[in-house]
Amino acid sequence: MAEVERIPGDPWEDEMGFSRAVAAGDRVSVSGAIPFVRGVLQGEGDPYEQARTAFGNALAALGEFGLGPASVVRTRMYIAHARDVEAAGRAHKELFDTARPAGTLVVVSGFVDSRILVEVEVEAYRGAP
Template sequence: MAGVDGRHGRLFRDQEEKLSTVTPHTRLRHSGKRGDDANDGTGQRTTDRSAAVRYGEGDPYEQTKVAFGNALEALKELGLGIESVIRTRMYLSHVRDVDEAGRAHKELFDSVRPVSTLLVVEGFVDPRILVEVELEAFRGA
């Protein structure tokens, strides 16, 4: 579901999935008026837009590439590209996957060098998910 909160100039796109009804969340958020310097954020996992198809099961490198690919696609909806990315976050369910996730991140973001945080978490709602990512972009970066 996509929507606009006109009072605050926010655009959001929710993913159609069961979790959205339990813990409402947004997969893409734009704050500010179009054309203004504004922060844009997206959080993604390794599914298609319907959240029905999972990619890279058991492969943290592939899951990282797919999740960031989904995030970058979402930013395109706001007219932003990889050069606008200023911060990334990677959440991993296993410390053993740090090198593979880091390799995927470097391949994607080496040219723009965003601030990056990597966290190892207890796990995700779906145990097949090894990686979730977030990125922030700045219009005018």
């Protein structure tokens, strides 16, 4: 079995038993990232700003492994309202238009904090191209 590296970053990690990011071999997976910075919600009511912040948090976790947007091979966006597809998609395109990872966008019934409109996950590859 491959050695697993873990990066902490969320106060719920210990409570729920997960890691912000995990690397196993050449793959790095980042857990659901939400639009909070130092405990403060960013972009309240603005799905574009929330998506940018959530992806920024996810990319910061990848940065701990020396990776950036070009290493991302899969993204998942979870949004609370179908009306926010364009806003979340625009934020995604700005960050990943060059990399063009496989992507999924799902409308969900809600999040742990009702002010959250967007949560994201990313997976990256850190091997040779």
